[in-house]
Amino acid sequence: xxxxxxxxxxxxxxxxxxxxxxxxxxxxxxxxxxxxxxxxxxxxxxxxxxxxxxxxxxxxxxxxxxxxxxxxxxxxxxxxxxxxxxxxxxxxxxxxxxxxxxxxxxxxxxxxxxxxxxxxxxxxxxxxxxxxxxxxxxxxxxxxxxxxxxxxxxxxxxxxxxxxxxxxxxxxxxxxxxxxxxxxxxxxxxxxxxxxxxxxxxxxxxxxxxxxxxxxxxxxxxxxxxxxxxxxxxxxxxxxxxxxxxxxxxxxxxxxxxxxxxxxxxxxxxxxxxxxxxxxxxxxxxxxxxxxxxxxxxxxxxxxxxxxxxxxxxxxxxxxxxxxxxxxxxxxxxxxxxxxxxxxxxxxxxxxxxxxxxxxxxxxxxxxxxxxxxxxxxxxxxxxxxxxxxxxxxxxxxxxxxxxxxxxxxxxxxxxxxx
Amino acid sequence: xxxxxxxxxxxxxxxxxxxxxxxxxxxxxxxxxxxxxxxxxxxxxxxxxxxxxxxxxxxxxxxxxxxxxxxxxxxxxxxxxxxxxxxxxxxxxxxxxxxxxxxxxxxxxxxxxxxxxxxxxxxxxxxxxxxxxxxxxxxxxxxxxxxxxxxxxxxxxxxxxxxxxxxxxxxxxxxxxxxxxxxxxxxxxxxx
Numbered sequence: 001x002x003x004x005x006x007x008x009x010x011x012x013x014x015x016x017x018x019x020x021x022x023x024x025x026x027x028x029x030x031x032x033x034x035x036x037x038x039x040x041x042x043x044x045x046x047x048x049x050x051x052x053x054x055x056x057x058x059x060x061x062x063x064x065x066x067x068x069x070x071x072x073x074x075x076x077x078x079x080x081x082x083x084x085x086x087x088x089x090x091x092x093x094x095x096x097x098x099x100x101x102x103x104x105x106x107x108x109x110x111x112x113x114x115x116x117x118x119x120x121x122x123x124x125x126x127x128x129x130x131x132x133x134x135x136x137x138x139x140x141x142x143x144x145x146x147x148x149x150x151x152x153x154x155x156x157x158x159x160x161x162x163x164x165x166x167x168x169x170x171x172x173x174x175x176x177x178x179x180x181x182x183x184x185x186x187x188x189x190x191x192x193x194x195x196x197x198x199x200x201x202x203x204x205x206x207x208x209x210x211x212x213x214x215x216x217x218x219x220x221x222x223x224x225x226x227x228x229x230x231x232x233x234x235x236x237x238x239x240x241x242x243x244x245x246x247x248x249x250x251x252x253x254x255x256x257x258x259x260x261x262x263x264x265x266x267x268x269x270x271x272x273x274x275x276x277x278x279x280x281x282x283x284x285x286x287x288x289x290x291x292x293x294x295x296x297x298x299x300x301x302x303x304x305x306x307x308x309x310x311x312x313x314x315x316x317x318x319x320x321x322x323x324x325x326x327x328x329x330x331x332x333x334x335x336x337x338x339x340x341x342x343x344x345x346x347x348x349x350x351x352x353x354x355x356x357x358x359x360x361x362x363x364x365x366x367x368x369x370x371x372x373x374x375x376x377x378x379x380x381x382x383x384x385x386x387x388x389x390x391x392x393x394x395x396x397x398x399x400x401x402x403x404x405x406x407x408x409x410x411x412x413x414x415x416x417x418x419x
Numbered sequence: 420x421x422x423x424x425x426x427x428x429x430x431x432x433x434x435x436x437x438x439x440x441x442x443x444x445x446x447x448x449x450x451x452x453x454x455x456x457x458x459x460x461x462x463x464x465x466x467x468x469x470x471x472x473x474x475x476x477x478x479x480x481x482x483x484x485x486x487x488x489x490x491x492x493x494x495x496x497x498x499x500x501x502x503x504x505x506x507x508x509x510x511x512x513x514x515x516x517x518x519x520x521x522x523x524x525x526x527x528x529x530x531x532x533x534x535x536x537x538x539x540x541x542x543x544x545x546x547x548x549x550x551x552x553x554x555x556x557x558x559x560x561x562x563x564x565x566x567x568x569x570x571x572x573x574x575x576x577x578x579x580x581x582x583x584x585x586x587x588x589x590x591x592x593x594x595x596x597x598x599x600x601x602x603x604x605x606x607x608x609x610x611x
Contacts, residue, residue: 009587010555017556020533021446022453028467029441036474
């Protein structure tokens with residue numbers, strides 16, 4: 001080994017630092033792989049969803065094309081002239097026998113043969129072998145060949161396999177670019193309430209002239225309700241379609257609630273008069289232990305709770321900022337299914353509260369508006385911002401004259417892997 | 420696989436290209452990490468973190484320099500960030516302590532000189548060895564080191580001077596370096 005002089009230290013370090021190699025243990029590569037390869041489950045699910053959508057769309061388009069070009073069954077007529085012969089049109093396989101007697105003019109056979117290069121002789125037309133004919137965009141009955149009724153037309157779809165593989169490939173690409181965001185956050189649930197204690201459109205029970213309804217014609221003025229804390233959690237698959245716009249779709253669970261002030265009382269019959277929607281209006285009765293309004297002696301807070309699951313679909317628009325830190329707004333439409341509902345409804349005389357499960361709507365549509373601050377920290381992208389969610393359809397069926405639209409304002413925190 | 424193909428493959432997140440890149444550069448990069456780390460486990464953690472960064476940020480590589488150079492810089496920055504979490508770089512170490520620094524491999528004559536030198540570097544206090552690695556081996560200027568480590572440029576200079584002295588002493592004891600005669604005279608105690 002060469003001994004270096006003391007003033008050659010830097011040279012020694014440079015020389016020797018590259019000479020020695022160390023080999024990492026297997027766990028290093030395994031851990032790297034875990035981190036850089038996207039979550040397989042998410043990828044498969046994403047790819048599957050995208051594939052289904054793409055395949056469905058592709059099939060839909062294909063079906064439209066087929067229906068456009070499929071000749072009618074039974075006797076078919078083709079005008080085969082050089083003008084409308086287009087070799088790039090999709091091919092239709094025709095099997096069957098062309099009847100000699102139906103062909104009125106031998107010259108037509110000649111034109112038919114000259115139009116189809118693969119037909120070499122007149123006999124070949126009358127064989128059972130399939131012929132390759134172009135599907136013509138327009139079928140005219142002028143100069144034609146008549147083909148017997150039992151001709152079977154089968155679309156070979158020569159590009160079908162390729163289109164499926166293209167769809168798969170496209171789905172893979174989208175699946176790679178699409179990223180899952182998990183989000184959650186607390187919210188304050190409340191409701192917009194509307195409805196009048198009018199006698200013209202629904203029925204009343206014997207308590208129609210109760211204290212509340214005498215002085216409060218509008219239900220808003222008759223009830224005491226207050227917001228309560230709920231929760232939201234969800235996952236969205238996000239796919240950027242441009243520099244500033246990202247589309248997103250996912251699943252979201254919401255626990256929504258608000259509270260109503262009432263008083264305990266002796267059991268009474270609460271009657272829910274129904275709107276007459278053209279089929280007659282029959283009131284629904286329920287036993288109620290709660291009277292509207294807090295009388296300070298037997299006051300109780302009733303909690304109207306709903307657990308719902310929805311599928312938010314929408315877009316996110318980056319308003320300003322860089323990739324690392326930006327401000328965006330987002331909007332979603334959320335088809336919603338109410339999994340569980342525990343709601344007290346006010347009777348239509350505005351006196352009692354009781355549960356009337358039959359009046360709850362199971363399906364609804366919500367809309368969401370968000371303003372988000374997005375920032376990257378390490379390998380994760382965080383999204384924080386307020387969200388307003390508003391229920392577009394009333395909580396109860398249209399027969400119930402009092403209209404309730406739920407809404408909540410919450411803080412939404414989202415996290416997404418950036419690789 | 421050429422470097423260009425390798426790069427394109429990694430940019431398209433091709434697992435085969437990623438593994439190839441890792442296999443090609445990981446031994447050298449682990450040695451780099453090892454020079455900064457306090458243990459092999461730490462070095463492997465740094466390497467892992469560095470390669471995750473490389474694979475996730477490879478689209479940012481602009482091909483202005485070599486791929487290896489970019490990988491090296493990414494790994495070095497990862498090492499520095501890793502060390503920053505645990506250590507301040509502007510701490511001073513008393514040079515008197517340098518004499519107490521020993522190597523477990525003093526009596527293993529069969530080891531390669533290169534490995535011995537790396538081990539000697541690793542005996543230095545973290546601040547010293549980081550500046551020494553960056554300046555003497557990686558070729559960073561003191562200004563760049565100052566920015567990288569959030570220390571003054573002058574601190575980087577003084578750290579380097581002390582690190583160098585300390586390393587010289589260790590290497591002399593290991594017979595890798597030898598002193599010049601006139602220097603030896605300075606070091607001989609009076610009375611000998």
